[in-house]
Amino acid sequence: MELSQADINREIEAAARHPGGPQPKHDYPPYRSSVLRHPKQPPHLIDPESIELWAPAFGHRDVADDEADLTIQHAGTPIGERMVVAGRVLDGDGRPVAGQLVEVWQANAAGRYRHQRDQHPAPHDPNFTGVGRCITGADGSYRFQTIKPGPYPWRNHRNAWRPAHIHFSLFGLDFTQRVVTQMYFPGDPLFGYDPIYQSITDPKARELLIAQYDHDLTTPEWSTGYRWDIVLTGTHRTPLDTDEDVA
Amino acid sequence: MTAVPGQTVGPFFHLGLEYPLMNELVPPAHPRAVRLHGRVTDGLGAPVPDAVLEIWQPDPQGHVPQAPGSLRRDGWTFTGWGRAATDPDGHYQFATLEPGATEPGRAPFFAVTVFARGLTDRLFTRAYLPDDPDVLAADTLLESVAPDRRATLITTREPGGLIFDVRLQGDDETVFLTYPRLRDAWA
Numbered sequence A: 001m002e003l004s005q006a007d008i009n010r011e012i013e014a015a016a017r018h019p020g021g022p023q024p025k026h027d028y029p030p031y032r033s034s035v036l037r038h039p040k041q042p043p044h045l046i047d048p049e050s051i052e053l054w055a056p057a058f059g060h061r062d063v064a065d066d067e068a069d070l071t072i073q074h075a076g077t078p079i080g081e082r083m084v085v086a087g088r089v090l091d092g093d094g095r096p097v098a099g100q101l102v103e104v105w106q107a108n109a110a111g112r113y114r115h116q117r118d119q120h121p122a123p124h125d126p127n128f129t130g131v132g133r134c135i136t137g138a139d140g141s142y143r144f145q146t147i148k149p150g151p152y153p154w155r156n157h158r159n160a161w162r163p164a165h166i167h168f169s170l171f172g173l174d175f176t177q178r179v180v181t182q183m184y185f186p187g188d189p190l191f192g193y194d195p196i197y198q199s200i201t202d203p204k205a206r207e208l209l210i211a212q213y214d215h216d217l218t219t220p221e222w223s224t225g226y227r228w229d230i231v232l233t234g235t236h237r238t239p240l241d242t243d244e245d246v247a
Numbered sequence B: 001m002t003a004v005p006g007q008t009v010g011p012f013f014h015l016g017l018e019y020p021l022m023n024e025l026v027p028p029a030h031p032r033a034v035r036l037h038g039r040v041t042d043g044l045g046a047p048v049p050d051a052v053l054e055i056w057q058p059d060p061q062g063h064v065p066q067a068p069g070s071l072r073r074d075g076w077t078f079t080g081w082g083r084a085a086t087d088p089d090g091h092y093q094f095a096t097l098e099p100g101a102t103e104p105g106r107a108p109f110f111a112v113t114v115f116a117r118g119l120t121d122r123l124f125t126r127a128y129l130p131d132d133p134d135v136l137a138a139d140t141l142l143e144s145v146a147p148d149r150r151a152t153l154i155t156t157r158e159p160g161g162l163i164f165d166v167r168l169q170g171d172d173e174t175v176f177l178t179y180p181r182l183r184d185a186w187a
């Protein structure tokens, strides 16, 4: 039986009565495909050692400068609201994560991914792939120019729609800081209906995924701007280790 | 400072995360190449065809690689990092070198990250080399894991390769890991 949005809303409300903290719940039935895919055993706590105290190194030989501009990857200009997303990647102690890889992917302005499994009957944009990469600066800064993605339907339940979002993949100073997440836009009316966003049951933690409109990032006659600063978990490396990195 | 929560990679991660040679840390024809591979399965034992694994490892001498180039492989530099998506049968594979012990007497392992559609956040685990029972028996992590679950962390050797299956849920669920600063960030 296909579930309705009302059914899912009830499940979201029920799960919110047992908040799981600021991280998403692995066991989150309103997100149907999580049911058979979440571990039932609690994660095993260990002190990281050897390779886990390091992160893979990426650099400018991995990523070309123009990969940060998703609007110039084709002969023509993509359709939609041109925007800049910029911010800083910081570790849990407020230190910049410098020289590290940031990967993004997103739907086009109509809410369609350039992916064979995306069956949403919205138009593709021949001038938009929706993939970007960059290497953070010395201050942890990143900056992408892109098109504001549209919301899109999915098959979790009847009339399920994802709020507009950009997928972000991030690395830190050590292996344990690796995270993939999604950035959202302020005031999206779909937040309350989306079991993926709501799988984070702490409202304050959910807000950490929302970029802020920033007029200083907006360029006259050209594009709007959004700022999203990203804090990773803390590194397990000693300050001495990381100082050596910087030196 | 509160760490950003994770979110699922969703069904379309291939678009943003795939790139040429991502799962070939060395060319498969390399004289010391091994095939690290396995299947990702769900709570019913069904294949998970939309998962992505990342490995991060020392070189065979136990040195931690710090050379860039994982995204643009030159065929010569061992960067120690790779990524592989599962196929429709839930199978993934890497061509790589075997990790060495970072210190004498330490059990060598691949550090593994697992992402999937349906997985709300990434999972961490380890894939140990299976060869030396004494070294494995002395390993801090393995000795702290219930004996009947240890095998989920240890690869199986086959000619030219190592098998490492990931079971996201069930009786033979893989042991997944957390670390002090992850736990504290969300305490």
Ligand SMILES: [Fe+2]
Pocket: A107, A162, A165, A167, B010, B012
């Ligand atoms: Fe998406």
